[in-house]
Amino acid sequence: MSRQRLLVVMPTRNQAAFIERAIASVVAQLGEADTFVVVDGGSNDGTHEVLQKWQSRITKVMIEPGTSQAEALALGFAIGEAEYACYLNSDDLLLPGAVGKALTVLERGTADAVYSHRVFVDEIDRVTHFWSLPRHNNYLMKRWDYIPQETCFWRYDVMQQAGGVDTTLRFAVDYDLFVRMMQIGTFWRCDDFFGAFRIHPHSKTVQQNESVGKPEVAALQTRYGVNIKAFDMPVGTLLREWIALRSKWMRRERGRLQAEINRVVSAVS
Numbered sequence: 351m352s353r354q355r356l357l358v359v360m361p362t363r364n365q366a367a368f369i370e371r372a373i374a375s376v377v378a379q380l381g382e383a384d385t386f387v388v389v390d391g392g393s394n395d396g397t398h399e400v401l402q403k404w405q406s407r408i409t410k411v412m413i414e415p416g417t418s419q420a421e422a423l424a425l426g427f428a429i430g431e432a433e434y435a436c437y438l439n440s441d442d443l444l445l446p447g448a449v450g451k452a453l454t455v456l457e458r459g460t461a462d463a464v465y466s467h468r469v470f471v472d473e474i475d476r477v478t479h480f481w482s483l484p485r486h487n488n489y490l491m492k493r494w495d496y497i498p499q500e501t502c503f504w505r506y507d508v509m510q511q512a513g514g515v516d517t518t519l520r521f522a523v524d525y526d527l528f529v530r531m532m533q534i535g536t537f538w539r540c541d542d543f544f545g546a547f548r549i550h551p552h553s554k555t556v557q558q559n560e561s562v563g564k565p566e567v568a569a570l571q572t573r574y575g576v577n578i579k580a581f582d583m584p585v586g587t588l589l590r591e592w593i594a595l596r597s598k599w600m601r602r603e604r605g606r607l608q609a610e611i612n613r614v615v616s617a618v619s
Contacts, residue, residue: 355383355433356449357506359426361419362388362440366396368548369440370404371475374617376438377407379449385409387429388440389422397440420523424515427506435506441548442500443471445610448544452503455540462535463504463528465497466544467600469607473550475615477608482596484589486539488532492576494586495567496593497537499524500545508535521563526570533574543603546611 358376362369376386386408390397392415401411412425423437434456438444448466455464468481483496491497502524512530519526531537571578578586 353431353433354385356380356453356503357385357427357430357432357435358387359423359435359437360386360388360440361391361422361426361437362393362397363391363419364393364395364397365440366393366400367441367473368550369397370400370618371615372438372440372443373400373404373408375444375446375614377404378446378614378617379444384449385430385432387412387426389414389417389426391415391417391419391422418517418520420515420517420519423523424517427509427514432506434503435509436503438500438545441550443546443548443611443614444500445469445543445545445607446613448501449503451540451542452544455538456503456505460536461538462508463502463531463537464540465502465537466540466542468498468501469543469546469600469603471546471548471611473548475611477546477604477611478549480597480600480603481593482600483539483593486537488537490585490589491537492529492532492574493571493578493582494589495522495525496589497524497528498545498547500547501543502528503544504531505535519566522566522570525567529570529574529576543607546607 360372380386387410388401388408389412405411410429414422414425427435434453452464455461467483470478472478508531511534515523516526
């Protein structure tokens, strides 16, 4: 496969309730120079029927039973080189215009990865709350994992130089990748919303954050020498409080963002 503009990878397993909306949010923004790969880890819930319905709009569907999220991502990113890359979990959404906005920033050449603020939605696509994030700072983001993965786009070559996806990880795949990319590239937080993060009872974030996520992040911080010292603790508290306070001002965006999400949902009716 020749070098493409943007490579989007969607890992999935048993997300039939949400994947059609996720797919619709991607394909509406891609052109002929873009590649969209869906890697299914062995769904048995109706996901394959949805993939069949949208197959003509997806560049490649890979059915790989037993693969983890990290393994699925590695397979997807390996199908061909691109200028830029991102991945979207199959229960999240890209917001309209996100691809164009993100790639415009990357094409300026001043950043190797870009991301935005985060908007949260529930299982029926209702906007629930926000993260209003500060300007990017490597020190803060290596210690407190606030980069919203569903909003992040990056240069494919920088991902490769950083070593790509670590297929041994069970939870902190994005945190690990971003920390390694921060070591060789420049990140930029855009004052916008590129994606929506879905919270629902069966999401990995809800089910595994305490048991798997936090220990894995802590182990990665040790691996990369990210030492959280005593003086960092009040900094982390202030950061959380700053984000919470600023996010209250984001409520004025609720109507606009809900309308954008409704546009995505209407594409699957």
